[in-house]
Amino acid sequence: MIAKDLIDITFLPLKSSDTGNIALAQMDEYRLSHLPIVDNSIFQGIISDIDIYNFNAQDETLDNFLLTLNKTHIIDTHHIFDVIKAFYISKLPILPVLKNDNSFVGTISLYSLVMNYSEASSITNPGGIIVLELNSNDFSLSEIAQIVESNDAKLMNFHITTFHDSTKIEVTLKINKIDIQSVLQTFNRYNYIVKASFSENNQIEDIKERYDSLMNFLNI
Known part of the structure; x- marks a missing residue:
């Protein structure tokens, strides 16, 4: 999955001819603190509500900010991992997507990123x-997958978490089997050290136990 597949089509960019009040109203409508400014399909930068309030520029047009705008963006063909890294580094709630010629393609929101990544x-x-x-030296994906598949299950996804100054890693597995006791x-x-496990069966049992406890309480 690449950047252009993650675009949130509900967000429209601002124009440099828009006023600060128009920008603030659009941010309020989208529940965002930042929006891109685009003129004739060319990306100008990102403006925030704080930029507008700090300069008391609600009635001024946004072209007064063009020289100081945040230019953070991602190229449309970059991988989703590059998108996640860009969000992490920039700490922005949105990420403009551009072609190599600086033309604007669309905007990725954190919401659209999470939704698309979850589905993928x-x-x-x-x-x-x-x-x-x-230990990182003991990690073998083929062995882990073999263990999962030996219990009539499939490994759908996995994630590795590393720790600073440690050879230990955590491997999070998502498997397609609800009852994971045999696995x-x-x-x-x-x-293997199983640090944690989560299954829908556990959630159902927990709900049932809470329900039974409530019924017992009501019968007292």
């Missing part, structure tokens, strides 16, 4: 989650 990475699909802790038992047999 099977996060929203039914199943269980297992978190393993192991957990197999990992234990292979001497």
